[in-house]
Amino acid sequence: MSTSSIETATPGLADLQAIGWPLADDGLPVEPAWREAMVLRPHARPARVVEQHRSGYIVADGPEHSFSVESLPEWLRPATYRKGASAPEERPAVGDWVLIEGSSIKHSKIVELLPRRTAIKRAAAGEHYKQQLIAANVDTVFVVCGLDADFNPRRIERYLLLVRGGGAEPVVVLTKSDIADTDSAAAVSVLELAAQDVAVRAVNAKDAASVAALHAWLQPGRTAVLVGSSGAGKSTLTNTLLGVERMKTAEVRESDSRGRHTTTYRALIPLPTGACLIDTPGMRELKPTGEEDVAENFSDVEALAEQCRFRDCKHQREPGCAVRAAIEAGKLDPQRFANFLKLSDEVAAAASKAANRRAQKADDKAPGKTPNKRPDEKYGRR
Template structure:
């Protein structure tokens, strides 16, 4: 990071994803700049349990202190900074989080409702899946659910194409996604020429995040795109292709092609937040069929005039895909109910706080 007295170098910021002049998010950020005239902008490039590393240019990271309110146990985790976020720094202290343009989130593990931001201000999500025992169309659909509605474009990247003769068969299995204009690519993540198929999404100023299970080949692909062996990699188990966590934290890295790449640890749990729309999450075809059913409340079981069942009978829709649609729809509804309760509790807590703040001194409380 530069000294507080140095002028802000916006060209250097643009090399790590700062919006170009005229970007729609810039006016919304202006008020925070005016509220903190001594602060400098930077981007969160690493997120650890103990804090953040923020940069204002490539290879210019600085360990920072987060605001005191972020450290409270009940502070919503999704309102803290995540990798890819833009923040304002006063010295080494984060004083403001700039509003996000896009984000990919999931429901955090546990009984209580929480959201976890995987990455922020991203343009593209590479959903990485290995063409070995890791290949799982249902898991890909679950990732698409989390990406949908967040503002970023999903791209399904099937790695380890050099290890199988069935790459095209895997692409055919996912043809219903391709029909919705979701890009599908099968590549060898170790081969720069093969990985070059991803270059259309890696232009200057773009930010891409890799998501996928452990052993899918995310770190290997990251090293290939970087042109150096920076990320640790490990062989998967031969019996089930399960991988070990070689990436231990989220990190943002500038690429030679001009984009910024965020690598993430493998995620075992992919819970929805309740804000997802299945029509924007790889199930637009199922939703469109459901709209053609004779009855508005059709359950797509054995009702007459069911367009969904007709598509299955005609071989136009995979029944396992429909069952996964039902499952995810139930999960989104359950998460949405928890979200509504959490929002009501938050509003009540903030209302109490305002009441205590503005209650005239000496005035007795009502019993």
Template sequence: MTPLRAIGWPYDGLPDEPAWREAMAAHPQARPARIIEQHRSGYVVAEGPDEGARVESPPDWQRPRFPAQDRAAVGDWVLVAGGVIVALLPRRSAIKRGAAGEHYKQQVIAANIDTVFVVCGLDADFNPRRIERYLLLVRSGGSEPVIVLTKADKAIVEDAGAVDTAMAALIDLAAQDVAVRAVNAKDRDSVAVLDPWLQPGRTVVLVGSSGAGKSTLTNTLLGSERMRTSDVRVSDSRGRHTTTHRALIALPSGACLIDTPGMRELKPTGEEDLADGGFADIETLAEQCKFRDCRHEREPGCAVRAALEAGKLDPDRYAHYLKLRDEVAGAADKLATRLAQKAGERVAGKALNKRLDEKYGKH
């Protein structure tokens, strides 16, 4: 298991997790491996650092109606036999988002993650509201978020107080034990502040907009120019998608790093808890309202309105809380409908099978 430990295997030997042991016992000829790349045409898995082999996905995964979130993602542990994935081992954590489109779908960004670096540039890319949206998805998936503010060197040159201003904008998140670090992504000494999260056996994923500096940060942590980078547009600090697919890389520190393409849309899945988005303080205030069903509008004894009027609660942050609350509720309704439809399909399928058995006999 030593090579596997180098790419994040969470056990010293065989797994303690009963579900993992059962899966391995059911496929005694299969070998555990980790998904290190995900492409439209298939997967690349590794059984150790600097290794990689293309494998085929199971036939079930290739069906159009197969749930996307039940397919493997980068970071997943799988069992492989004869060049084919035969089992997906249960996830310990996952970053998911609602897929684009009207129909309810989930997309897994990465799996089995310890820490997520939410990368945001200290230029026009800086957006506290988008950071809150990332936190909602990250924490709800069971990972620890760290906000990494890149381009600190450039920001200081252009505005000596830029870093302090950004830190002040995130003070409510920092007060809820969310780590915030400002770095020059091109300087190894500067990014050393991230080392506590990059210890051997740990897995970290980078998320953020195109042009935020994810690939630059990856190259610096690797000590080589492995990831392609490009300049951002001057007008809005947006970058082109230099990272075109998700990939897991073993770092010299012994940690594993997953770089991801920039994401423009961050839709909730409906499984999130708003407190995970850095809104625990607002949720606590809401519990102090006089009425349990308070809408925080004109009701008497509203603790949330009192905090807003006293200047203790940022109106923009509260407005974003309401927006996310409605989005999560809407996604939860779609999820419930989808689950009910699936349950109905199963019942209908059983009824059809029963009628066929009665008519033609069991086969």
């Protein structure tokens, strides 16, 4: 995308569709809430958040019309989005659609954040419950993992849990197929993923013909996001899909196939296929938000659990445990089952934190209740 100024008041539908604006057959937005918002604000026009930086956002209303971060206008940092003024998940993120008013950059402002169709989130680090939005309004999430030392089935399961919790379709993309050992344990894990109705594609991220296997999810008007660890090949994949070397890439360490963070911010990029792609920095921590459905992601384990003799079976040493029998018979990977238990505990703990947070907020808003303050605010600094 260029960083030229926008002076037109109303973007064309073709320009909006080129950056993922979804339309129904009648030419109106597919989301009823979006239609209502536009009716209530007849002078506003839709735009999309295409980049997110520490200093603010870049917003566009077409593939060639974006606001430059160097001349970031003040309205991209309104009071409602100040740090601490609202929850992180309530602020704009890459992929979000907003309504803006004004005929030029200097006189424009965000007037509304449109409801999200899908949202990929994780819990932020720290003891207090917070969510971090990775991308919004995406149709497909490409979970990228290298077929080298980076390959980790348990990490893939964790990604799938977060992706499905956000409403998008996951596709596992296994890069570095040109150097992979086809007889490795990775082949078994791929079969397990396919058995869970998860699409899996092995590609050479540097080869355009190989990467074409992903085009089915990159049709005009669609939006996809790349997630995965550093060094998995996300930026290389992006460059190949673009047909130009736009994203920085770096060699990975031989010891563990991990790479440096060559991508330092999230950005939405139009592709030659007509779709949009969001590249993201590698993520070291993938904590559930508490909104995920573990059973949906481990349907094989859940199906076995239903065959246990006792309904409250803990799958330890109980007689008639179908889960333990499947593990002993080699039909269920013990590490997959261990990850099921681990993720179940994490989701339950996150859900408890979220409930406590909501209860605290409700208590703070109760009539006659003074919101909790830090000790130095309540009693004064000493």
